[in-house]
Amino acid sequence: MKKIVLIEDDADLFSLLKYNLEKEGFALVGSQTGKGAIDLCRREKPDLILLDIMLPDSDGLDICKGIRNHPELVGIPIIFLTARASETDRILGLELGANDYIVKPFFVRELIARVKVHFRGQQSGAKLLKAGELELDRTACRVKLQNEDLQLTATEFRLLEFLMTRPGVVFSREQLLDAVWGHDRAVTDRTVDVYILRLRQKIEADATAPIFIRSVRGFGYSFNESVFTTMAATA
Amino acid sequence: MKKIVLIEDDADLFSLLKYNLEKEGFALVGSQTGKGAIDLCRREKPDLILLDIMLPDSDGLDICKGIRNHPELVGIPIIFLTARASETDRILGLELGANDYIVKPFFVRELIARVKVHFRGQQSGAKLLKAGELELDRTACRVKLQNEDLQLTATEFRLLEFLMTRPGVVFSREQLLDAVWGHDRAVTDRTVDVYILRLRQKIEADATAPIFIRSVRGFGYSFNESVFTTMAATA
C-alpha cells in the first residue's frame, strides 16, 4: 500500500482529501502545520508528498527545498497544492523540485488521477531487471549474477537488456540485429550466435543446459520468462 | 540532447512551441496531423511526447492508447495539450496513460517547466557531497581530498558535481556535454575524455585503477556509487 504525507492547513480541505485518498486505498499521514513536516517525512518515509505552499507557520517552498536537500527524502515525488496561480509561482514551484503543481480550487478526482500517475510512472520506469540470481541495472549498466559483478561488453549488455525486457518473446536473428545493432548494420546473422554464446558463457552455470537464454530452433532466441520477476527500482 | 515529438494541428501554436522548445535546447520533431503519429514516434524514439487531443484527422486519446500499447514506446512520457478542460476529460486523459494534462490556453514557460520536470532525474540538492575521502562543497565551489584543498577549474568542478550528484548512473559523453557544457556547445565529445583524465589526475590516488570515476566502455562514465555516502546539509 502506498503511503502519502499531506501537509495542508485548511481543516476542511484536509479532511476532504484524507477521506478521498483513504477511500482510494492510500495510507494517509498528515499535518496541518508546516513546522515538523520534514521530520514527519523522515519518520514516515512516504511514497508521495502533497504540500500546500501557503501555511500559517512556514513556507511550502522551503519545505520542498528541505526535502530535496535530505538524502533520505530526495526522490519522493512532491505535488504542490496552492491558490497561487500566477505564471511565476507555477514555474518557481516546478523548478524548486515539485513534480506537479495543482492550483486551487481543483477537482478532487483530478488530484487523485495525478497522484496515481506518479505511482504508475515509478513502475514503468523499472531500472532494475531481476531474473532469479541474475540482475541487470539499466542505469548503472551493470549485470550481477549471485551478487557478483559480471563484465559484459556494450553489445553483450544491450542484447541481454533487450531480451530481458521482453521475456518469453522469441526473436529472430534478424530482429535482434535490428534492435541491438541498429538498422544500418552490415553484419551477418551468425554474429548473433556468437554473442548468445558469449552471454551464456558468462551468465549460465551450465552452458549445455541454459536456464536464461533459450534457443528456439528455426526461429531464434528468447529470454526464459519462467525464471523472471521484475522488481521496482529502489533508487 | 533530449528529443520531443509534438503533435499539434494549430499552425501558430505549433511554431510557437517549436521555437520555444528548440530555444531551450530540445530537439523537436513534429507533425500537424495525427495520422502518422505513432509511426513518427517509432521512427524517432523521442524522450517525450506532446500531444494535442483534438486533431482534425484523429483523436489524441487514441494515439495515446496506441503508444501505450507499443512495446517500444511504452514508458515514454506523454503530455496532453488540450482545450478540453472538464473534470471528466482531465481524468480520462490521465487514466489513459498521460503523464501530465495541460489545459489551453497555457503559459509557454509553464509548459517548458513541466517538460523539464519529466527529464529531471530526482537528485540530491545536498550542499556537501562526501564520497569517502573526497568532499565537494557546492556552495563554496570547493573540493577537498583527505581534507586538502584541490584546485579544480570551473568545468572540472561542474563535471565532478554533475557526476557526484548522480552516483551510479552512467552518462554518455553526449549527455555530459549537454549537462555540463550546455546545449549551445560546439565541442567534440573527445573533450569529455580530457576532462575525465584531468579530474582523475587530481582526485584518483592511482590513475590506472580509478576508485571514483568509472569508465563504462561503449556507454560513457559514471561516479562510483559504492564509494559514496551523502551527509545531511549543514544549512
Add this chain to the structure above:
DNA sequence: AGATTTTTTGAAAACTTGATCGAAACAACC
C-alpha cells in the same frame, strides 16, 4: 539410419574505443 539443416564453438583478423599528450585557441585578469 543417413542426409540435411541449424546451432554451437574456437580462433584469428579487423576494427573501435578510451587514455594520454602536446600544442593551439581562447578567455580572464591585471
Add this chain to the structure above:
DNA sequence: GGTTGTTTCGATCAAGTTTTCAAAAAATCT
C-alpha cells in the same frame, strides 16, 4: 595589451571488442 591559466582539438598508442570464418555438434526430416 600582455600574462596567465583554461579549454579544445588532433594524433598516437594500447587494450579490448567485434566480426568473420570454418569446423564440430546437435536437432530434424525422410
